Amino acid sequence: MPEFDDARLDDGAVLARHDAPLRQLALAGARIRVEAAAADAVHVDAGLKPRGVVLAGHESRLIRAVAEPTCPSPLVAWPHEGLPGWAGPLDLVVVQASGGAPGSLPGVVLEAARRGCALIVAAPADSDVADQVLRRDVLIPTTSDDAVAAVVALLTVLARLGLSPEVHAESVADSADMVAERCSPHKDLSANPAKGAAIALADAQPLVWGGSMLAARAARRVAEELRRATGRAALATPAEDIVPLLQAASPRDPFADPGDDGLRPVLVTLDDGDDGRQAAAERELLGQIAADREVRAVVLESADDAGPVGRHVSLLQQGFYAAAYLGVGLDRP
Numbered sequence: 593m594p595e596f597d598d599a600r601l602d603d604g605a606v607l608a609r610h611d612a613p614l615r616q617l618a619l620a621g622a623r624i625r626v627e628a629a630a631a632d633a634v635h636v637d638a639g640l641k642p643r644g645v646v647l648a649g650h651e652s653r654l655i656r657a658v659a660e661p662t663c664p665s666p667l668v669a670w671p672h673e674g675l676p677g678w679a680g681p682l683d684l685v686v687v688q689a690s691g692g693a694p695g696s697l698p699g700v701v702l703e704a705a706r707r708g709c710a711l712i713v714a715a716p717a718d719s720d721v722a723d724q725v726l727r728r729d730v731l732i733p734t735t736s737d738d739a740v741a742a743v744v745a746l747l748t749v750l751a752r753l754g755l756s757p758e759v760h761a762e763s764v765a766d767s768a769d770m771v772a773e774r775c776s777p778h779k780d781l782s783a784n785p786a787k788g789a790a791i792a793l794a795d796a797q798p799l800v801w802g803g804s805m806l807a808a809r810a811a812r813r814v815a816e817e818l819r820r821a822t823g824r825a826a827l828a829t830p831a832e833d834i835v836p837l838l839q840a841a842s843p844r845d846p847f848a849d850p851g852d853d854g855l856r857p858v859l860v861t862l863d864d865g866d867d868g869r870q871a872a873a874e875r876e877l878l879g880q881i882a883a884d885r886e887v888r889a890v891v892l893e894s895a896d897d898a899g900p901v902g903r904h905v906s907l908l909q910q911g912f913y914a915a916a917y918l919g920v921g922l923d924r925p
Contacts, residue, residue: 596794596921601787607777610920614777617912621768623741628761631732631745640753642684646670648700649688650739657805659756674703681708689715691739697721714742763898764905771909786913790921792890797855800828802862803871806904811862814911821915831874838881859889864903
């Protein structure tokens with residue numbers, strides 16, 4: 593595996609080789625606006641009051657995490673093929689088919705129609721999933737391969753039905769844009785928090801933790817990106833599993849040669865400002881153990897006013913930029 597070189601993070605030629613993923617990150621806000629505009633254009637029955645709501649497809653658990661606290665109907669994220677046995681004409685099925693392989697989702701749409709369920713689908717207009725949507729149902733024709741942008745679009749529709757809290761897509765897109773500005777490849781190491789995070793994680797095993805439900809979901813996605821960027825392990829797990837890993841870390845030897853200690857853990861905490869009492873206590877405990885064991889800590893914060901979804905997107909984008917710059921520093925495609 594190539595060695596990490598922080599000089600590459602400000603090297604124009606190296607950054608040019610990694611332009612595609614960095615450009616994708618910079619366009620996240622634009623994708624959210626495009627998909628939200630498509631959602632605004634669809635007609636939904638404002639009188640729809642489903643007995644239950646079934647969420648299927650990519651990032652269905654993210655939709656559940658946002659909608660569940662205020663949804664007046666029982667709501668389930670369904671990861672299996674088909675639909676639960678109880679789903680029928682009194683229920684709503686929500687299918688998110690953007691940002692991944694369709695798998696069994698065309699069959700889910702067909703089964704929902706056969707059972708007479710109300711149906712809301714986000715899918716590319718030319719996809720097999722979209723082809724199964726009947727005229728009486730709702731199709732949000734997505735144009736990008738961004739699952740989170742499609743989720744934001746679906747949440748705006750669910751909010752119109754009173755099934756989710758209000759989501760202001762423009763504010764969520766602004767949150768993504770602000771991260772893109774702060775983490776732009778044109779900003780050098782001294783002013784770029786994502787490049788600084790990449791340096792902290794260069795020779796490390798990241799232990800990623802988020803306190804709230806949405807921050808924990810972001811932690812899992814960020815860990816996936818870190819694994820993809822480095823080819824090394826990155827763990828996103830509850831605090832109770834991180835504590836023994838931190839406690840097992842030996843204090844850093846200031847006289848050891850670089851690399852002699854192997855991959856030391858680095859604690860990465862995601863803070864969306866929505867900690868409950870238990871999460872706040874866990875955050876303090878993890879920070880204290882990391883300090884006692886001389887484990888480096890990286891904190892990704894989102895304190896803007898874009899609501900829970902905007903803060904979630906902000907944390908995701910910060911973590912994704914850090915992962916992208918790890919790939920740049922390693923010059924790993």
